[in-house]
Amino acid sequence: MAESVYDVAIIGAGIVGAACADEAAAAGLRVAVIERGPIGGGATAAGMGHIVCMDDSEAQFALTHYSRTLWTQLAPQLPADVEYTACGTLWVAADDEEMAEVLRKAAYYSARDVQTTVLDAGQLAQAEPNLRTGLPGALLVHDDAVIYPPCAARFLLERAQARGATLCIGEVAAIDAGATLVASVALTNGRTIAAATVVNATGAWAPELTPGLQVRRRKGHLVITDRYPGFVRHQLVELGYLKSAHRVSADSVAFNIQPRTTGQVLIGSSRQFGDEGTGVNEAILNRMLARASEYMPGLAGLSALRIWTGFRAATPDKLALIGPCPGRERLYLATGHEGLGITTSLGTAKLLVDQLTGRKPAIPFEPYLPGRVTAKEAAHG
């Protein structure tokens, strides 16, 4: 039987769903959040937790920059277990061509009020003594940060609950969000949750609930080491990352490592389409670690504690889907964040609630509207 009617029922309590719940509850909406497993147990748990400003496109810059600003504002309120650390990102150049990219990137960011510093070879070696010698330099983006995402998701969800949101534990069987007055979500345990609007915030699993969505699973691997305090000081990303992450089809790896507050080193990254298993792919793990060791030879002797995999929710144009689902007027989407869900969760929540309430958005939401990507089979149910 249907229970009381909510203004919005959000499916998924990953960091995106939790942020949306928090923002919607803050805006005075009556919110239900539906989660089948632990809070932040999907890509939120699998990801690195890098809060980063990106410049692949103007739209990507706008959302990441806006979101990063929101994180900076939220930081003083975050509990210690979220481990917010403004360590900055170092975009490492491997050759002169990439050093030219450092300068271009510096100019791009400077023009948009993002604080950066260009490091030459000597400054880079001083900033990160464990990098290999002979690297020409890097771009330091100052206000980028690192967090521990599962606890961030839990903080946001608990704040949403304190603001009146309800958490429902259960697995969704079906969404009914057609042209009726009220949408509803049926759970496998027999419950039905009725709401004016349903939000699918289930990351890479979104197409299972909303068939036809252009969201694919892009698998990633991460390795975490034992504690080596001071071994790495900034989030380090190779500039070649842009080349590899941009490639939409082929498997790729990049040097992308992060210092944790525990002194552990988190080592990434890999991107694969078509591997749906959660198991470790040894061949790509080998490539990933080899790549990391090329930049940081001392890594080879460190002790690895755990390896895990996760799935990014990838869209064809590498931008998130935030807004109404075409053909299903009571269904909204908040997914497709690929590798930027932790960063852009806060901005996503703002833009979603702006649309739900008719509020004036701080940045244009049009670039992220799901309608831009034609759904193959819209209007199910």
Place this chain on the structure above:
Amino acid sequence: MHKQSLACDVLVIGGGPAGIAAACCAAESAQRAILLDDNPALGGQIWRGKANSQATRWIDRARQAGVQIVGGAQVFAVSAREDRRTVLAQTETPEGLCTVQCERAILATGARERFLPFPGWTLRGVTGAGGLQALVKGGWPIAGKRVVVAGSGPLLPAVAAFLKTHGADVQLVAEQAPWSRLVNFGMGLALRPAVAMQALSLFPQLVGVPYHAGCHVTATHGARGALTAVTVRQGERTWQVDCDYLACGFNLVPNLELPVLLGCAVQDGFAAVNEWQESSQPGVYCAGELTGIGGLERSLIEGQIAGYAAAGEKGRQRARALFAQRRDLYTYAARLNHAFALGDALKTLASADTIVCRCEDARRAQLDEIAPGSWRAAKLHTRCGMGACQGRVCGPSLSFLYGWPIEATVSARPPLFPVRLETLAATGQQEPNQHETTGEKR
């Protein structure tokens, strides 16, 4: 980096009694057998560090049978190949990566002590019962030190006797199981003369040591981070005992990481096996304490049955001849496990601020807050079980405190142990025996 790859018919993982016996029987049945152990020397926990004629006999027998023994090899990953007919184990040795491919695998990874958290258990001087015994075997000075041995299981009087013969002043053995159960178990012992003799032979050393049943430690007291005394409770009575060491162990739990990783079914906390010691995964056998806690004799019999059974039809005839012996030992093991079942009172020992995961300093209150509670949610939100021990200590204790199935708290993904990154990187390289071309341009 150095990379070695080996192949065999039967791979035995774990060089304790069950593993040694399994390797012997497989090799004597015309199988190419490899025996891996993480320690440089064979023997496992029970035969570690002492000249023992029984151990020597078995190890000699393995050598004579042609078992290839690889010591100092830590198995950090194991997987069934796609054809489901071969199993690949990846190990780290002091020289680097060593992989072993086999037709059949016998897992004999034994058990470890379960530790339960209580206020002050992280003080210096609080150790595992078997842990303190191992330290003393390694030369740790214990003479003249006041020791309390507490927890549960037949290991406690054995440890107390061992410590006493090494000069320790054993103040008390606190066994949590009530007398009523122990007496029943004792009656059973009379039916097993060999075991009864073993237990009785401990008594001379235990003269003068109070053995309290239905008794447990509720708190510790310390100064400058070191233990000075413990509070013990027996029924309604509590009192304080001054001591330098508290050696604690609450029974044994099986090391299920390898069987769970291979997809073997677990039943009632142990690897499930058929009469041939074969798990739910064809070609994967389990022997010894993986399948139940029951002492040395039981492990030796199970190891032999597994070793013969893994050798095919002929071996299975020899295995069958051992079934009756195993049946007797199972009756003993069942009585033992019933006698020393952990009481619910132990679940209330840890207070809100008691540390439950020592690697990550997670406290009980943090775990209590998580709703809905599960091992995975606890890991994600408190980091418990995420440290270097990979949950081997806190997994079994939280399984008891929160009623989670033990197999749900097993960290069954590679690497099963911390492993050097260069070793990990070597696992994905294409051709195992080829030397890496140096200076290869990527």
